[in-house]
Amino acid sequence: MCDESVEQVLGNPYTHRMRKTQLPIVVAAGALFLVSCGSDNGAADSELLSDTVATYADGVHASYAASLASAETMDAAIDAFIADPSDETMTAAKDAWLAARDDYGPTEAFRFYGGPIDDEEDGPEGLINAWPMDEAYVDYVEGDPGAGIVNNPDEFPTIDAALLTDANESGGEANISTGWHAIEFLLWGQDLNEDGPGERPASDYVDADNADRRATYLSEVSDLLLVHLGGLVDDWDPAGDGNYYDTFTSADPEESMTDIITGIGELSRGELAGERMNVAYEARSQEDEHSCFADNTHNDIIANAVGIQMVLMGDYPGGVDGPGVLDVIRDVDAELADQLQAEVDASVAAVEAIPAPFDQHLRDGVPDSDPGRQAILTGITSLEDQTPTIVAAAEALGLTINVT
Numbered sequence: 001m002c003d004e005s006v007e008q009v010l011g012n013p014y015t016h017r018m019r020k021t022q023l024p025i026v027v028a029a030g031a032l033f034l035v036s037c038g039s040d041n042g043a044a045d046s047e048l049l050s051d052t053v054a055t056y057a058d059g060v061h062a063s064y065a066a067s068l069a070s071a072e073t074m075d076a077a078i079d080a081f082i083a084d085p086s087d088e089t090m091t092a093a094k095d096a097w098l099a100a101r102d103d104y105g106p107t108e109a110f111r112f113y114g115g116p117i118d119d120e121e122d123g124p125e126g127l128i129n130a131w132p133m134d135e136a137y138v139d140y141v142e143g144d145p146g147a148g149i150v151n152n153p154d155e156f157p158t159i160d161a162a163l164l165t166d167a168n169e170s171g172g173e174a175n176i177s178t179g180w181h182a183i184e185f186l187l188w189g190q191d192l193n194e195d196g197p198g199e200r201p202a203s204d205y206v207d208a209d210n211a212d213r214r215a216t217y218l219s220e221v222s223d224l225l226l227v228h229l230g231g232l233v234d235d236w237d238p239a240g241d242g243n244y245y246d247t248f249t250s251a252d253p254e255e256s257m258t259d260i261i262t263g264i265g266e267l268s269r270g271e272l273a274g275e276r277m278n279v280a281y282e283a284r285s286q287e288d289e290h291s292c293f294a295d296n297t298h299n300d301i302i303a304n305a306v307g308i309q310m311v312l313m314g315d316y317p318g319g320v321d322g323p324g325v326l327d328v329i330r331d332v333d334a335e336l337a338d339q340l341q342a343e344v345d346a347s348v349a350a351v352e353a354i355p356a357p358f359d360q361h362l363r364d365g366v367p368d369s370d371p372g373r374q375a376i377l378t379g380i381t382s383l384e385d386q387t388p389t390i391v392a393a394a395e396a397l398g399l400t401i402n403v404t
Contacts, residue, residue, distance in 0.1 A: 059316030105303020270404030
């Protein structure tokens with residue numbers, strides 16, 4: 001992990017890991033919401049409902065396309081670094097990773113309902129964004145200079161996309177070999193710095209042991225991320241023939257709207273407030289923060305919260321702008337729509353107010369009264385508080401959703 005082994009978090013109400021497929025629904029924070037249709041619920045205008053579903057589908061495609069474009073820029077910066085390893089080219093590659101990560105974060109609002117990224121058979125989520133990772137599975141760590149795939153040519157003579165894909169989560173959930181966080185670790189190294197991110201030297205790619213294999217790994221894992229993001233772009237391409245976009249937009253609009261609201265509801269509390277924030281907060285564990293090597297966790301959290309807001313507002317990258325979920329809710333219950341908008345705006349503001357870096361607020365000895373810990377708790381509470389309103393919105397539309 002970032003600087004130590006994985007710890008079991010006992011007594012925490014949230015599950016301990018983000019998975020590539022949804023686990024069975026569990027009680028989180030003491031409550032499970034099951035919303036059923038009621039005979040007195042209002043019905044949204046059918047044309048508005050269909051238009052909102054279409055806007056969402058176009059927005060998903062635009063969001064993944066934006067993520068792919070910035071990941072391609074990152075990949076080019078990584079290639080330039082590998083071709084000429086230096087402090088300057090390494091910094092450029094890191095900056096490109098940070099920028100690309102910002103574009104990916106909001107797409108987490110498109111998960112948790114069995115869409116292409118979470119498909120039980122071949123969804124790539126676990127290859128893209130799984131965490132936390134045991135970095136010793138990939139490369140050397142403090143106290144073990146021979147650790148990882150990079151430093152084991154006898155066991156792993158050829159580092160290529162097939163090897164990295166097969167190795168991902170092989171033998172354990174923390175055995176992450178692909179995706180954003182593998183790239184992050186290969187660029188930053190372990191975060192052993194109390195005042196900042198990891199400090200992997202550029203010389204690791206020049207004259208260190210297995211420098212050539214490390215470079216090959218970084219190149220391959222970056223290329224592989226483009227493949228997986230590109231697949232999602234294709235799945236949601238409005239011009240595709242028989243792809244998921246077609247399936248989603250031609251289905252009963254109420255079914256598609258159920259998926260949409262399920263995605264933002266599950267991200268809001270069970271995933272973002274729970275696994276991504278509360279687990280690290282309660283355990284005071286740097287191991288459980290999302291982008292621990294780059295100290296980018298605060299930006300991850302903001303991007304996820306903005307993703308929820310984006311779906312509600314119907315305002316997506318690439319100029320995709322149309323009716324959002326709030327418009328559908330407002331058509332049935334204007335007061336409820338106003339309440340949800342206010343709560344989501346407040347949760348975004350709350351997570352934006354968390355001082356960076358996130359891990360500074362997880363240290364032993366930092367009192368719960370510390371402003372940073374208070375800011376994290378406010379963000380968690382805001383995300384939790386908006387979830388019942390999301391559920392109430394589904395009920396108002398006569399929809400049934402399960403969220404933790």
